[in-house]
Amino acid sequence: xxxxxxxxxxxxxxxxxxxxxxxxxxxxxxxxxxxxxxxxxxxxxxxxxxxxxxxxxxxxxxxxxxxxxxxxxxxxxxxxxxxxxxxxxxxxxxxxxxxxxxxxxxxxxxxxxxxxxxxxxxxxxxxxxxxxxxxxxxxxxxxxxxxxxxxxxxxxxxxxxxxxxxx
Amino acid sequence: xxxxxxxxxxxxxxxxxxxxxxxxxxxxxxxxxxxxxxxxxxxxxxxxxxxxxxxxxxxxxxxxxxxxxxxxxxxxxxxxxxxxxxxxxxxxxxxxxxxxxxxxxxxxxxxxxxxxxxxxxxxxxxxxxxxxxxxxxxxxxxxxxxxxxxxxxxxxxxxxxxxxxxxxxxxxxxxxxxxxxxxxxxxxxxxxxxxxxxxxxxxxxxxxxxxxxxxxxxxxxxxxxxxxxxxxxxxxxxxxxxxxxxxxxxxxxxxxxxxxxxxxxxxxxxxxxxxxxxxxxxxxxxxxxxxxxxxxxxxxxxxxxxxxxxxxxxxxxxxxxxxxxxxxxxxxxxxxxxxxxxxxxxxxxxxxxxxxxxxxxxxxxxxxxxxxxxxxxxxxxxxxxxxxxxxxxxxxxxxxxxxxxxxxxxxxxxxxxxxxxxxxxxxxxxxxxxxxxxxxxxxxxxxxxxxxxxxxxxxxxxxxxxxxxxxxxxxxxxxxxxxxxxxxxxxxxxxxxxxxxxxxxxxxxxxxxxxxxxxxxxxxxxxxxxxxxxxxxxxxxxxxxxxxxxxxx
Numbered sequence: 097x098x099x100x101x102x103x104x105x106x107x108x109x110x111x112x113x114x115x116x117x118x119x120x121x122x123x124x125x126x127x128x129x130x131x132x133x134x135x136x137x138x139x140x141x142x143x144x145x146x147x148x149x150x151x152x153x154x155x156x157x158x159x160x161x162x163x164x165x166x167x168x169x170x171x172x173x174x175x176x177x178x179x180x181x182x183x184x185x186x187x188x189x190x191x192x193x194x195x196x197x198x199x200x201x202x203x204x205x206x207x208x209x210x211x212x213x214x215x216x217x218x219x220x221x222x223x224x225x226x227x228x229x230x231x232x233x234x235x236x237x238x239x240x241x242x243x244x245x246x247x248x249x250x251x252x253x254x255x256x257x258x259x260x261x262x263x
Numbered sequence: 264x265x266x267x268x269x270x271x272x273x274x275x276x277x278x279x280x281x282x283x284x285x286x287x288x289x290x291x292x293x294x295x296x297x298x299x300x301x302x303x304x305x306x307x308x309x310x311x312x313x314x315x316x317x318x319x320x321x322x323x324x325x326x327x328x329x330x331x332x333x334x335x336x337x338x339x340x341x342x343x344x345x346x347x348x349x350x351x352x353x354x355x356x357x358x359x360x361x362x363x364x365x366x367x368x369x370x371x372x373x374x375x376x377x378x379x380x381x382x383x384x385x386x387x388x389x390x391x392x393x394x395x396x397x398x399x400x401x402x403x404x405x406x407x408x409x410x411x412x413x414x415x416x417x418x419x420x421x422x423x424x425x426x427x428x429x430x431x432x433x434x435x436x437x438x439x440x441x442x443x444x445x446x447x448x449x450x451x452x453x454x455x456x457x458x459x460x461x462x463x464x465x466x467x468x469x470x471x472x473x474x475x476x477x478x479x480x481x482x483x484x485x486x487x488x489x490x491x492x493x494x495x496x497x498x499x500x501x502x503x504x505x506x507x508x509x510x511x512x513x514x515x516x517x518x519x520x521x522x523x524x525x526x527x528x529x530x531x532x533x534x535x536x537x538x539x540x541x542x543x544x545x546x547x548x549x550x551x552x553x554x555x556x557x558x559x560x561x562x563x564x565x566x567x568x569x570x571x572x573x574x575x576x577x578x579x580x581x582x583x584x585x586x587x588x589x590x591x592x593x594x595x596x597x598x599x600x601x602x603x604x605x606x607x608x609x610x611x612x613x614x615x616x617x618x619x620x621x622x623x624x625x626x627x628x629x630x631x632x633x634x635x636x637x638x639x640x641x642x643x644x645x646x647x648x649x650x651x652x653x654x655x656x657x658x659x660x661x662x663x664x665x666x667x668x669x670x671x672x673x674x675x676x677x678x679x680x681x682x683x684x685x686x687x688x689x690x691x692x693x694x695x696x697x698x699x700x701x702x703x704x705x706x707x708x709x710x711x712x713x714x715x716x717x718x719x720x721x722x723x724x725x726x727x728x729x730x731x732x733x734x735x736x737x738x739x740x741x742x743x744x745x746x747x748x749x750x751x752x753x754x755x756x757x758x759x760x761x762x763x764x765x766x767x768x769x770x771x772x773x774x775x776x777x778x779x780x781x782x783x784x785x786x787x788x789x790x791x792x793x794x795x796x797x798x799x800x801x802x803x804x805x806x807x808x809x810x811x812x813x814x815x816x
Binding site for chain 1: 300301313314317341345427428430431433434436437438440441444448450451453455456458479481482483484485486487488489490491492650651652653655656657659660663664667668671673676677680683687688690691692693694706710713714717718721722
């Protein structure tokens with residue numbers, strides 16, 4: 097690893113500290129905005145715990161920043177299918193997130209059967225499968241099965257959307 | 264209260280055909296998610312929460328218990344056949360288990376793991392049935408200040424004792440507590456952290472949070488680092504053991520149980536510490552110490568038993584006091600609340616039949632697991648060949664479905680993705696997940712308890728210290744928090760006496776010995792699984808550190 101990449105790596109963890117700090121300030125700001133008259137039945141009030149949490153977050157942010165500047169590093173999580181020898185593969189993650197977002201945008205309009213198909217097919221594609229037809233069939237089958245399974249088995253009607261009346 | 268007759272009533276409930284069916288579904292599902300990478304029992308229970316709202320609570324909890332125990336069995340299969348422990352608690356099993364599998368003794372390793380899990384699970388569940396009512400008796404005598412102190416202890420101990428970096432643990436806890444704050448304050452009705460968004464008024468649903476952190480975060484994280492070369496799975500036949508194997512296994516099973524149960528029952532126990540202790544003990548007591556590092560059956564039997572006994576132990580504080588100490592227990596606590604059941608010391612009184620049916624179903628599930636794991640091990644191993652694109656796409660698909668079905672609103676999916684990104688970041692930068700989940704679930708309960716307590720004392724903070732037990736617990740909390748600083752100061756003053764990393768309650772040679780075993784294992788792990796083994800070593804080192812912190816106070 098060159099010194100440049102290791103320096104960049106050190107910096108990226110500062111982002112975590114920044115996020116913690118931002119979360120802390122947000123909690124603090126939100127709690128400060130609460131207006132509550134003192135009440136005998138609730139002496140602690142709704143503000144106390146948010147203040148403590150904000151304090152914890154801000155202290156952690158500062159300490160993490162110091163820790164990272166001194167060369168500290170979080171332990172990257174491994175796993176059964178995780179190969180840490182190559183850097184993060186954004187070409188897989190971004191399309192995967194894209195499939196997820198597509199589902200969010202589609203679900204209320206087209207209904208679960210279509211959006212679920214898009215989600216599964218897109219995810220499988222993003223993860224590297226290239227059996228377009230087989231994947232498509234599996235996606236449709238899964239979406240249909242879950243739609244009817246939820247409707248008949250659990251009484252939960254997922255949105256039918258564009259296919260309203262057909263399903 | 265007569266434990267035996269209550270338990271028999273529990274069996275009667277758990278053995279009705281419907282409940283038995285849910286027990287079977289639970290253990291099969293649990294084993295499957297334990298075997299499959301990327302899935303765990305905590306996430307599975309969270310995913311099933313909305314689906315099980317139509318069931319009787321008893322049936323749902325019988326299924327959850329099956330998933331919980333099943334996950335333990337399935338995890339050992341993966342670590343033996345693949346050398347990739349899915350959970351930190353099966354790291355130690357992989358050390359000897361995978362060596363055995365490589366030497367053609369996979370069948371014996373799986374058999375001793377399954378039978379040992381059964382023995383330990385059965386003894387552990389018996390201890391649970393005996394101990395829980397005693398703990399309840401103690402817990403109901405506690406006043407509000409003591410109960411608050413115990414909750415604080417559980418929250419801080421899990422954060423500070425487990426994991427490799429306390430700082431990152433506390434950061435994770437802070438994020439969890441902040442997420443738990445979102446929504447309407449239950450006492451005053453004030454909206455906190457909702458940013459004027461009406462959909463946030465009811466707070467973030469625990470299903471959405473848990474599924475996001477466990478499932479979406481995991482799927483995105485694995486996608487970023489997906490192993491393109493398939494892992495090497497060792498083929499396995501029918502598990503069986505020779506007389507010699509039985510002879511060498513039964514004592515480690517029992518000793519593992521003795522380690523596992525109490526550690527599981529402690530507020531910050533977990534299964535990592537007892538499995539490691541059991542490994543070291545077996546190694547020292549073994550008549551075949553030369554086999555350790557090459558596949559000693561004792562090194563599988565002991566830790567696996569410890570692992571399962573700890574799982575039973577964890578349920579003691581959950582059922583007796585409403586205190587979860589691992590992720591699955593935390594999600595089960597959320598499940599109690601979602602059924603309108605108030606967990607806590609009153610649970611045995613108010614929901615006696617449910618609790619005893621749950622405990623009875625643990626015995627039944629344990630037996631079922633033995634039955635489905637011994638003959639079907641080759642079948643379970645086949646699950647590992649599932650193509651990864653389907654596996655992770657499936658996880659995302661069902662995560663979406665589960666989160667969406669809670670409220671049927673697309674807004675929850677936006678939260679799911681945002682928190683999934685948070686889960687991704689936590690994995691990338693080594694923030695442990697458990698403190699966050701406990702923070703989300705326990706945070707609001709702790710706050711409620713604090714406000715209730717101070718209400719009793721008219722807002723005088725000294726009321727928190729009005730009971731001797733509470734004071735004692737705060738002293739323990741203080742020791743846990745301050746201990747590493749003291750250790751550091753002590754080391755600084757005598758730098759030559761204890762080299763960093765080898766201090767501890769164990770004799771130094773033993774620990775160095777275990778370390779060298781792990782290095783050996785790493786060395787002949789081959790190029791392909793070298794990184795996995797390095798991971799295993801790292802996690803085991805973690806548990807060494809964790810154990811040191813745990814025991815010295």
